[in-house]
Amino acid sequence: MISHIHGKLVEKNPTDVVIDCNGVGYFLNISLHTYSQIPDQENLKLYTQLLVKEDSHTLYGFSSIAERDMFRLLISVSGIGAGTARTMLSSLTPKQVREGIAKEDVALIQSIKGIGVKTAQRVIIDLKDKVLKIYDIDEVSVSTSNTNKDEALSALEVLGFVKKQAERAVDKIVKAEPDASVETIIKQALKNL
Structure with a gap:
């Protein structure tokens, strides 16, 4: 029903915000993640979800x-x-x-x-x-967080490679060489793509 709200930030708390949109103040419940993403500027756009219950209408706001x-x-x-x-x-x-x-x-x-x-x-x-x-996640690509792997993946995406193919190539390299540097991962992935 309400997809997003764009207006002036009136009040900001860790659990909620009030956004003035053309003279109407909207009270939105937010998560701490959204709270940390909200910039300290007047204009704010939050994506919303309206939950309607028998006794209440509650609006939730999200940074993404x-x-x-x-x-x-x-x-x-x-x-x-x-x-x-x-x-x-x-x-x-x-x-x-x-x-x-x-x-x-x-x-x-x-x-x-x-x-x-x-x-x-x-x-x-x-x-x-x-x-x-x-989220188009391969069960094979679901692995532990590796910043070198993540950096190599984003570099390959910037170079124009399809995310899924790049992930498969990078996963094979990281599996064989868990401590590989970003450069090594990228070089080996380029040979395999």
């Missing part, structure tokens, strides 16, 4: 479409309400949540306040296929 999409996926899981989803996105970045689900990292999801083992498992079971499909 990716965060809003992750919020929508999370609230689609039975037992995960808007408050829990917001807590998840406050404790972890949308990318960390996405990777935790893709890697089936129950401990990571369970580390969030208010989420037990069964809820963490349900989140992973319900969302893993959707996350892999929506």
